[in-house]
Amino acid sequence: MKAIFTRRDFARLSLASLVLAAAVFQSRARAAGKADVKIDNFAFAPEALTVHVGTTVTWTNRDDIPHSIVESNGLFHSQAFDTNGSYSYTFSKTGTYDYVCGLHPHMKGKIIVMP
Amino acid sequence: MAKHDEDSGIDRRHALECMIWAGTGVLWTLSGGVPKSIGLVGEAAAAESKGFSFLQISDSHIGFSKPANPNALSTLQEAIGKVKAIKERPAFMIHTGDITHLSKPAEFDDANQVISEAGLDVRYVPGEHDIIDEGRGKAYLDRYGKGTKGDGWYSFDDHGVHFIGLVNVVDLKGGGLGNLGEAQLTWLADDLRGKPNSTPIVVFAHIPLWVVYPEWGWGTQDGTRALELLKPFGSVTVLNGHIHQIIQKVEGNMTFHTARSTAFPQPAPGSAPSPGPMLVPAEKLRSVLGLTSVKIEQGKKQLAIIDSTLAG
Numbered sequence: 001m002k003a004i005f006t007r008r009d010f011a012r013l014s015l016a017s018l019v020l021a022a023a024v025f026q027s028r029a030r031a032a033g034k035a036d037v038k039i040d041n042f043a044f045a046p047e048a049l050t051v052h053v054g055t056t057v058t059w060t061n062r063d064d065i066p067h068s069i070v071e072s073n074g075l076f077h078s079q080a081f082d083t084n085g086s087y088s089y090t091f092s093k094t095g096t097y098d099y100v101c102g103l104h105p106h107m108k109g110k111i112i113v114m115p
Numbered sequence: 116m117a118k119h120d121e122d123s124g125i126d127r128r129h130a131l132e133c134m135i136w137a138g139t140g141v142l143w144t145l146s147g148g149v150p151k152s153i154g155l156v157g158e159a160a161a162a163e164s165k166g167f168s169f170l171q172i173s174d175s176h177i178g179f180s181k182p183a184n185p186n187a188l189s190t191l192q193e194a195i196g197k198v199k200a201i202k203e204r205p206a207f208m209i210h211t212g213d214i215t216h217l218s219k220p221a222e223f224d225d226a227n228q229v230i231s232e233a234g235l236d237v238r239y240v241p242g243e244h245d246i247i248d249e250g251r252g253k254a255y256l257d258r259y260g261k262g263t264k265g266d267g268w269y270s271f272d273d274h275g276v277h278f279i280g281l282v283n284v285v286d287l288k289g290g291g292l293g294n295l296g297e298a299q300l301t302w303l304a305d306d307l308r309g310k311p312n313s314t315p316i317v318v319f320a321h322i323p324l325w326v327v328y329p330e331w332g333w334g335t336q337d338g339t340r341a342l343e344l345l346k347p348f349g350s351v352t353v354l355n356g357h358i359h360q361i362i363q364k365v366e367g368n369m370t371f372h373t374a375r376s377t378a379f380p381q382p383a384p385g386s387a388p389s390p391g392p393m394l395v396p397a398e399k400l401r402s403v404l405g406l407t408s409v410k411i412e413q414g415k416k417q418l419a420i421i422d423s424t425l426a427g
Contacts, residue, residue, distance in 0.1 A: 063389070
């Protein structure tokens with residue numbers, strides 16, 4: 001049998017590489033996933049958020065007063081950000097991350113990072 | 116309202132008095148731990164008095180420009196205008212924190228410029244809004260930290276009264292409340308050691324040292340440890356800000372008082388979904404902003420606190 005690519009073979013190969021590319025893209029999309037936490041009325045919503053490793057979580061302040069994000073074990077902390085300001089952090093390891101607002105520490109939230 | 120009062124340990128009688136004070140600025144004296152109203156501000160000002168007075172302003176939030184008060188600098192200017200108009204010159208002024216809204220250099224500069232127009236010595240303690248610069252408090256200490264310890268606490272004596280400025284806004288953790296910390300409490304114990312119990316004490320800090328409303332973080336988690344150290348003293352006055360409204364209580368020899376903000380009001384504990392800035396009609400704003408004058412009658416253990424609004 002001659003090793004000649006027919007047009008059909010080529011099409012199949014293209015399709016396969018397309019599927020492969022899509023798969024790669026999907027995993028990258030997951031690795032570079034995004035999630036949001038809104039701050040309204042001195043509360044984080046959702047209060048507990050579950051994401052995959054590599055997800056970038058963005059907190060956005062909808063209050064008339066500045067807030068900040070302070071991870072309870074000192075892993076990360078933001079500057080204070082005022083109305084419509086935001087802060088992002090990318091979680092590169094699994095685990096549960098508790099945080100509070102550094103200005104109003106009765107505001108509590110947690111991010112659960114899954115593999 | 117009554118329920119919240121019970122929850123926060125404030126009895127109804129005091130809440131009732133607060134409401135009266137909030138509107139009219141009643142002078143009251145403290146004698147043997149029993150507060151007694153002796154008249155309206157006007158009468159009190161006219162009455163001859165011996166002793167000395169000092170002023171408290173709080174929560175000027177310079178830089179705040181949201182609907183609750185689009186111009187916090189102008190209401191501070193009005194407050195300082197009131198200070199300048201006081202006939203009997205106060206000995207000095209204290210500012211119980213949240214000088215600025217975002218700890219920006221320009222905000223500190225603006226606040227200083229306006230406050231200095233009063234021509235009084237001013238003693239500061241920081242609020243949580245004053246230490247959110249990149250250096251997490253460096254900007255505040257660079258300006259106001261001279262002669263202070265730790266994060267900015269200190270004491271001084273004036274007219275035989277011992278004044279203590281405490282810092283309870285640094286390194287706040289998940290407990291939700293203000294925090295003094297071990298180093299400061301140790302310093303406080305040392306500071307009080309050897310003082311005669313007859314020394315009148317005035318303690319001031321940003322967040323209330325007693326727990327007003329824990330759900331909103333209105334209290335100091337280790338505040339009771341500071342108050343224990345102060346218990347032996349015959350006259351203790353605790354002045355705070357942070358909650359942008361007047362709440363008072365008397366417990367034994369201790370009088371607790373929170374001052375109004377010069378910038379914007381906040382809701383009564385539990386009366387709104389959050390403690391965020393309270394929007395009131397523009398024509399009402401000045402009736403919920405104000406300053407506090409404290410008069411100490413020499414040798415009488417009497418203390419008078421007069422709250423006045425920016426209205427009228």
